[in-house]
Amino acid sequence: KSRDEIYHLLKDIKVPLQLTKYSPLGIRLSKRFPIEGHKLFKRGFIEIQGEASQLVSLLLDVKPGMQVADICSGAGGKSLILADIMKNKGRILSLDTDKKRLSNAGLRLKRAGVHNVERRLVKPNWDVKGLMDKFDLVLIDAPCSGIGTWSRSPDSKFSFNQKKLKDLVVIQSELLLKGSMMVAPGGKLAYVVCSFLPEEGIDQINKFKKETKLDFSEINLIKMWDDTIFLQNNVKCPFQTVNKSITINPAIHKTDGFFISMFQRKR
Secondary structure (H helix, E strand, O other): OOHHHHHHHHHHHOOOEEEOOOOOOOEEEOOOOOHHHOHHHHOOOOOOOOHHHHHHHHHOOOOOOOEEEEEOOOOOHHHHHHHHHOOOOOEEEEEEOOHHHHHHHHHHHHHHOOOOEEEEEOOOOOOOOOOOOOEEEEEEEOOOOOHHHOOOOHHHHHHOOHHHHHHHHHHHHHHHHHHHHHEEEEEEEEEEEOOOOOOOOHHHHHHHHHHOOOOEEEOOHHHHHHHOHHHHHOOOOOOEEEOOEEEEOHHHHOOOOEEEEEEEEOO
């Protein structure tokens, strides 16, 4: 169903609704409501997801039939959108170290009628054996401070410290190098964190450019926006750019905060 159809069908919940400002997919509820009990949710027509996460998935510009790896896929929110854009054709390999999150993803995928996602539980020290040079797109939704989501989970900041940040930076760097080896010649690599700290964003990208042994060129995400999201809703990219990446600032844009960067491997 289209977003307009869903918007009108949701009028029965008696909660004011509005279309999301930047994403052509989202509908925002003005206050909390147990939407999981609604018939549209139970039948797989709608899902709960932040607007910024939707924008990330749309920017990736996937096509039906592609081979996609979703690293640190969690509960499968981005895989859901990618599968929809791909019209259930091709393959999405969904990797995560958390069995419970992968199980939750399975329930969401089944409810939505998705059948081109393969979920795979991996160990924290997993390697890329059997996965090298295989994928048209590799998405790394890396573990991070989550500072971009602190506005809706403010208690998180009390358990965060400099040591945790240093540990996360190491993991992020390792995932970038692993993910890069999985990209097929001519394919794309996307690095995403729900953070706007330079240590987790632009610093990681600069380090990756120095350390990778493969031939990658950075993609201009403003142009990617024009080729994807702008064509769907006629909204120009409003976000801050550093070189060719995008930073979404929650204080300005009233969404979760994200850093997004993309590369293309030489054929």
